[in-house]
Amino acid sequence: MEILVFNNLTRSKEVFKPINPKEIRFYSCGPTTYNFLHVGNARAAVVADLFHRTLKAFDYNVKFVRNFTDVDDKILETARTRGIHPREHAQEFIKECLIDYDHLGMLPASVMPLVSETMPEIIAMIAELIKKGYAYKVPKDGGEEVLYNVPKFTDYGKLSKVQLDSLQHGIRVETDGHKKHPSDFVLWKPAKPDEGWSWESPWGQGRPGWHIECSAMAKKHLGDTIDLHHGGVDLIFPHHENEIAQSEAANGCPFCHNWVHNEFLNFGSEKMSKSLGNVVTIRKFTETYSGAILRHILLSVHYRSKLEWTEDSISKAISEIERIHEFAISLYGTHKSRDIHAGEIEKVKKAFIDIKKELANDFNVPGAMGVFFGVIKDYNRIVKDGCADEYIYAVMDIVNFMKLATGLIHDYPEEVLRQLNLARKHLSGTSNAGGEAEIEGLLIERKEARATKNWGRSDEIRNRLTELGVVVKDNPDGSYSWSYK
Ligand SMILES: [Zn+2]
Structure with a gap:
């Protein structure tokens, strides 16, 4: 079955054609690990997992790379206040992040690279950009800063559709004035004396800017041109635009064929953000309710639609998860054998095709779930008086596919129901x-x-x-x- 993907590069739905169908090259921008992740971060993580799972369910091998940004100002700052090495601080929260991912029912990525372990590749790419005239050096803090020369890359803006001319006038011009163009961005910065973590480079002791890490990691683990690149819509500009500028200038070929972005999660109509103060960490949520509930809410609307968190989001998820898992317990239980109308078996087989069509249509989980709930409804009606094996097996085929593709059906359904019970208790207060x-x-x-x-x-x-x-x-x-x- 052909898979359609909404490609933000062309702003249109296109047939997904991987470079090598035997191994899809997929990169998703991962988190900065300086603290526990908040629920707002969970949507991007779960959507990347959805792409990974659905492509696997359609029998593709996927090489899925999701990085951890372990070198960052906030990590350096927090480690300094804690009096520990930044590596130790970042490692601690990478571990916590992986626990959260596990609670959210995410499959492990194929590679989870760290910035601190990609330094030779980052430095090599910056050197290549300087050599080709796409980057320049300026003296700063007793060392050298390397900046990307944005106007030199004539394709700049092709993803975000941002016009470089409008940027010149539209954004606040840097006060230190060492940039040739206000859109030029940092590739390498000199280390300050007390920063605690820096690397030797041709431009002195320092560390990379943020954008270069993804270009270097994608090249290292997936090659010069990749099939699929994902992140939240907030990353389109400037982060992904800058990734394109770096990779295409350094490698001399297209960077990525399909760019996919998930919309925000809005918490009570206000964008969830740490700065707003309504901090809900994934950990706090999963301990209070469960990872299954959070995953269910996050996939309850299409990834390109805004997700509005409402008062009844949790209770609605609880009753849907309950319906799915009570059905799963019954399906894998014992059934009295009887013949049923052949039309019922045909109907289930058609539903399976419809579910695949929905997921192949730009990962439409709500569409697939709509068909799936119809299957559950028919099943509950038919199975009361016993059932034919052929029907049961046809329904099990759907369950196995949905389980892998969406991660919304869990092993140990009795345990899921027990968690829902506790969540309901918490909700009722x-x-x-x-x-x-x-x-x-x-x-x-x-x-x-x-x-x-x-x-x-x-x-x-x-x-x-x-x-x-x-x-x-x-x-x-x-x-x-x-x-x-
Ligand atoms: Zn990135």
Whole structure:
């Protein structure tokens, strides 16, 4: 099946044609690891994971590179205040970030390069840019600063559609005036005496500017021309525009065929940002609710649409995840065998094709989920009286595909339901809500009381469970389940 991708370079949906179909070259700009990531960062991470997973589900091999920016002003500053080496500080938060990614159900990237481990390649690329006249040196802080000569790259603006002339007048001109053009950006800066982490280079002791790392890492791990490059829309300009300028000038060939960007996550209509003060870290969210809930919310709208976080985002996600995982438990349980109408099997097979078409249409998860919920609805209707094996297997094919492509169906569905229960408890804010151990104990006692027809004790237990905010559902086969109100 052909995959359509909205390419921001052409502002149009195009058939995805990888350079080598046996191995897609995919780069996504990763985080700066100076602190815990906030929920706003999670969208870009999960969308990159979606691309990675969906391409794999369509049988492509994907070489997926996502970097960690471990050399950065904020890392140097924070490490200094903590009195530790910046490497140690960055490593600590890389580990925390990987824990968050795991909570979010993300597959590991193929390569996770660090700036501090890419220094020879960064220095070589800057030297190449100087040699070709795309970069120049100016004296600064007792050493040399290297700047990219933006007007020399005539294709500048081809991704962001920014006009260089308008930049000359449009932005605040640098006060130190050492740039030839206000859009020129730093490739290498001299180290200050107390910075604590710097590298030897032809331009003296220093460290790279931000943009050059992605060009150098993409070249090192994926080659001069790549298939797919992703980041949030905030990276289009100047970061991705600068990546193109660096890579194409240094390598003398196109850098990337398809540029994809995810929209923002808006928290109560205000862009979530640390500067606004409404800090919600991924860790805090996943510990309070769960990674599955956050992932579900993040993929609930198309990646190119703004995601508005509303008051009922969490409760809506909980009920959808519940529906999916109750269905998964039933699907992989035992079924009474019976013949069903052949049309039902045809309908499921068609739904599978429709789900693939949706995901092949610029990774349309909401479209695929819409079809999938239709399959669940039909399944619940059909399976009540038993089912044909062929039907069950056809539904399982869909589940396996969706599981890999979206990561929205999880292993151990019982555990997922338990997490949802706790999340619901937290959401309801029931202060006198009982601990799970007490509730489970009461439920076992209730079962015994009912078995021995001790109705007095059974009523007492029911009242206590009501006080604890617990609803018990008794099933016809004598089993039961419970949830918080
Ligand atoms: Zn980047």
